[in-house]
Amino acid sequence: MDVDPSSERNDSDEPTLRIAAICAAYGNDRHRMLDILRDVQEGFRWVSPRSLETVAACTGLSRVQVEGVASFYSFLSLTPKGRITIRLCDDIVDRFAGLAAVAAAFEAELGIRMGETSADGSFSLDYTPCIGMCDQAPAAMINDVVVTRLTPERAASIGSALRAGRLPLEIAVPGHAGLSPAERAAAMVENNIRHAGPVLLGPVPSDAGLRQALELTPTAIIDAIEASGLRGCGGAGFSTGRKWRAAASEPAERRFVFCNADEGEPGTFKDRVLLTERADLMIEGMTIAARAVGAREGLIYLRGEYAYLRDHLEAVLESRRAGGRLGRRIHGIEGFDFDVRLQLGAGAYVCGEEGALISSCEGLPGEPKTRPPYPVNRGYLGFPTLVNNVETFCHAARILGRGADWFRAMGTDRSHGTKLFSVSGDCLNPGVYELAYGLTLAELLTLVGGEDAAAVQVGGPSGTMVDRANFHRRLSFDDLATGGAIIVFSARRNILEIVDYYMSFFVHESCGYCTPCRVGNVFLHKAIGKFRAGLANPEDIDYLRDLSQTIIETSRCGLGMTSPNPILTTLQNFPLVYSALVKSSPDRVRASFDVQSAIEGARRIARRRSTIFDEDYT
Amino acid sequence: MAEPRLIEISPVTRVEGHGKVTIHLDAQNRVEEARLHIVEFRGFERFIRGRLLWEVPVIVQRLCGICPVSHHLAAAKAMDMICGVDVLPPTAEKMRRLMHYGQVMQSHGCTSSTSPRRTCCSASARRPSSATSSR
Amino acid sequence: MNETRKPRVATVSLAGCFGCHMAILDIDERLVGLMQAVEFDRSPLTDLKTFTRRCDIGIIEGGCCNEENVHVLQDFRRNCDVLIALGQCAIMGGLPAMRNAIMQSDAPLRECLEEAYITGAYIRNTTHQIPNDPALPLLLDRVYPCSEVVEIDYQIPGCAPGGDIIFETLSSILAGRFHGFSRDSFKFD
Incomplete structure (x- = not known):
């Protein structure tokens, strides 16, 4: 079924027609390049040179433009991958949880090394960075299916089942046929909600915020968000109210509301839980935002690693449409139209940056954009685009439902409300904790069972590594800021x-x-x-x-x-x-320069020893 | 009766490309062989492949800092051949000559007596088809 | 530096093209004054092939392409108080370092040697071999800047640097008052 790149291009042969059909399904729209290439990758297990040409021809681009996108994303491949691709997460948490033995077990069972594809095209084994399963590591993706809590034994049994022809979904969730998409998602990956707070993880009513918002003018909605003190929950912490106000005030014929569900910062998995358990609330928040800024079009950018949640999210969207809460005439209001589509990513951390996210949605490689202009002024396709995190939209919906003062009263002076923290690493109770801003790291460590921690990475790699002397510091935007990631390290870690x-x-x-x-x-x-x-x-x-x-x-x-x-x-x-590791070289000759290995290649070509550095040369 | 031995003179002046002379003496202390080694190797022939046309004269100037103009001219002439240029514009011809005479003056007239002179690669610039002495 | 004797300066061209030594000579008539102020020890300018004494300043042109460059550079580090890397080759590998980045090649060193001695279009090589006399130093796997092999004290950038910047820097270092380059002394075209 794979396209042979060396054969003459024949515009009417079957693979070319299939690729053309893929492009046509997206209206031959170059802005849908990521979807087109995802489908090509899925159908052919790679993006061949012939595919590049065909896609370029169908979308009116040059081949190199298509290749630029195909070569950018980790989940798209320019060389053939196996029909089953196993992506083993190699984040530091997984490494500390026994990744090496799991990798060895997969290698042994499947007969290939990490990074290889089997000769008959059945399997590929790759490492991949954090897939958002840190509380149940080691974890892996098998195509779009996620398996967690891997052990060498489990890896061997999964490998053997795959070789026997069993399907990944069946292996991960036995008896999945009777389950709804939501049940399937919950059965595949644990939520590990350890502490529910009053805003998000406790019980939430349906649409209370949206109904309240419809009683207000758009400006009043924005006032409420601003009054609540809500700040962005993805890590940057920008004032949500100010962002909504800026998006609303930019004159334009079209406006967009984008939900950033790219959650790529290693150690962060709180959005995964919200997408699983509070997707309805999140879309409600997006709808409120659309009302506030005057947008009719929305998009959820879901990281490729969470593709297992796609069916569930589509089902939630469909259910809201069916209930008149999404699509045309929302809640019966003439002129209030807003719909949302799902856009899947394809394995690129940088696409969590709002400019890169927008580039990705425009069918380009996920490169950030120079600012100014900011996305709220000129974003997707040049139109004002409001990009907010999953958690931010959820909070917004609850704020409209319960009132700005209720939210503002929680937390601290400049960090209002609650925050979801995803905790993993060397602690007794990894998982998701909803807590008001302002608690100390020490208090959190007591909660999670990590009091003997030697170091805590707050905010993922782009955050801060905190030592014991600083455990009194507070989790808030002014002190230790985080998008949610808290990784605990014990004293035995290097x-x-x-x-x-x-x-x-x-x-x-x-x-x-x-x-x-x-x-x-x-x-x-x-x-x-x-x-x-x-x-x-x-x-x-x-x-x-x-x-x-x-x-x-x-x-x-x-x-x-x-x-x-x-x-x-x-x-x-x-x-x-x-x-402790530095030393001066007394004669100032660098010890890091290894002349022996530097001349090894020349020794081999010349087939002789060195007259200068090989003492026993005669 | 002495042992066969080797006398090494290194570096040799008057040659860019870091010359070394080894004199092989036999057991009777007679010169059996004298060898001149050019010990510097950089790989220009390989790494100019794939570069843009107008980069090449600038790159190969760095073959020799004493006669960079000679290399620049040789490369320019090679680029002429690639482009199919038979006749140079008069200005180009004059510029090339001016540069070349300037180099000759610098090497032979204007610099101190300690600078390597005649046997530098500039000697080969008069014979455009020969390879330069150091690579 | 000891006031009762002249500073001693050594120079060498490792894998350089001698352009930076020519640039030293570009200080023109100031060379006369320099030669009265310092003593040159090991240097192509004096044709002294080994150190006769410990030197105050060593000026290094060229990076490290082969083992002999490494050996000589280490010798300079051990015999000089201060090393100045003169020109881009010494500072970051320079133009010869283009050999490091030959794309799509598993064996860039072998390819360079074969192109130069065997497969090149106008080669006349009657032995059909890559020269391999024991007197030839072995090439390094890639071209290294001097600072990766020894500690370097100062750098004068350029390919080649102009005579003025060389003279000013050398004079300041000799007088013990070098504080870095002023912003407008370097213009990169």
């Missing part, structure tokens, strides 16, 4: 190993546009490697600081502006980890 992994993550996920980020992060990662190898000199600590500062100051998006944080925050809070 800090530099964690930093090393986080730097490799940023190297992998950088979109590549800004040279200081693309190249600088590689240099930072290599420098950490020098420290771990015991080859660092004292001035390398200054080098880490200088280079970090350069990257932060000269990057155009949040990725580059925060990628040096693992290094900077550990230099600040765990300085001994670095200073």
Whole structure:
């Protein structure tokens, strides 16, 4: 079934027709490039050179433009993948939870190494960064199905079942046929809700906020959001009210409301739980926003790793349409039309950045956009676009339902309301906690059963690594800010190993546009490697600081502006980890330069030893 | 009766490309062989492949810092051949000559007596088809 | 530096094209004053092939392409108090470092050698072999900047730097008053 790239292009042969049909299903619209290529990948297991040409011809683009998109996203492949692709999460939490043994078990059972595809095209085994299952690690994706709490035994049994021809969904959720999409999602992945708060995870009424909002003018809705003090829940913490006001005031014929469900920051999985349990509330929040800013079109950008939630979300959308709460004449109001479509991502952390998210929706590679203009002024296709996090929309719906003062009273002076924290790592009770802003890290650690933690990564790799001396600090926007990720590390974990992994993550996920980020992060990662190898000199600590500062100051998006944080925050809070490893070389000749391995290639070509460096050469 | 041995003179002046001379003496201390080695290797022939046309003269100037103009001219002539240029515009011809005479003056007249002179790769610039002495 | 003797300066061109040494000579008549103020030890300018004494300043042109460059650079580090990397080759590998980035090649070193000695279009090589005399130093897997091999104290950027910047920097270092380059002394076209 795979297209042979060397054969002559025949516009009427079956694969070409299938690809043309895929493009036609999306109206040959170049802005739907990501969907087109996702479908091509699914149908053919790769995006072949012939596919690139066909898609380019159908959408009116050049081949290289299509290739740019196909080569950008991790879940699209320019080489053939197996019919079953297993993506094993290799985040630091999974590594500490026994990833190596699980990987070895898959390799043994399937007969291929990590990174390979079997010769007959049946299986591919790959590593992938955080898939949002940190509280039940090690975890993996098998095509779109998720399996968690893997052990070597379970991996072997999954591999063997796959080889016997059983389907991934059947393996992950036996007896799934009778389940609704929501039940299937809940059976596949645990929620692990450990602490429900008054706003989101406790019982919530249906549509209370939307009905209340319809009693208000759009301006009054925005006033309420602003009065509540709600700030963005994705990590940046921008005032939601101000954002809605800006989106509403920009003159335009079209306006969009986008929900950022890309949740890619390692250690964050709270949106996954909201999408599973509170999807209705979230869409209600989007609808309220649409009312407030005057948008008729909405979109949920769902990260590719959460594709298992697609059916459930489509079902919720359909149910709201059927109930007159979405689509045309919402709640019977003439002129109040708003509908939402689902857009799946394809494995790119940077697409959680709102500009990159919009680029991705426009069928482009997920590169952030230069700001200004901001998306609320000129976003998707040049129109004002309101982009908010899943949790933010949920809070907005509850604020309209219960009132701004109710929300504002919770939390602290500049961090109002509750927040969902996703806790994982070395603690007794990983999972999702809804708590009011302002609690100390120490209090949280008591709740989660992690009092003996040695280090806590607050906010994922782009946040802060906090040491015991700072556990009195508060979780709020003014002190320890986070989009939700809290990763607990015990004393037996190697800090530099964690930093090393986080730097490799940023190297992998950088979109590549800004040279200081693309190249600088590689240099930072290599420098950490020098420290771990015991080859660092004292001035390398200054080098880490200088280079970090350069990257932060000269990057155009949040990725580059925060990628040096693992290094900077550990230099600040765990300085001994670095200073204990440096040594000066007394004769100032660098120990990190290994001349023997540098001349090894030449030795082989010349088939002789070195007259200078091989002492026993005669 | 001595052992066969090797005398090494390194580096050799008057040659860009870092020359080394080894003199092989036999057991009777007579010169058996004298070899000139050019020990520098950079791989220009390979890494200019794939570069843009107008980058090449600028890149190959760095073959030699004493006679960069010679290399620049040789590359420019090669680019002429690629583009099918038979006749140069008069200005281009004059510029090339001016640059070349300037180099000759710098090498032979204007610099101190310690600079490597005649045997530098500039000697080969008069014979456009030969390879340069160092790569 | 000891006031009762002249500072001693050594220079070398590792994998350089000698353009930076020519740039030193571009200080023109100031060379006369320089030669009265300092003593040149090991240098192509004096044709002294080894260090006769420990030197105050070592000026390095060129990066490290082969093992002999590494050996000489390490020798310079051990025999000089201060090392100045002169020109882009010494600072970051320079133009020869283009060999490092040959795309789509598993064996860039072998490809470069074969292109130069065997498969090149106008080669006349009667041995049909890559030269392999033991006197030839082995090439490194990639071109390294000097600062990756030894600690470097100062850098003067350029390809080649102009005579003025070389003279000003060298004079300041000799007088112990070098504080970095002013912003307008470098214009990159």
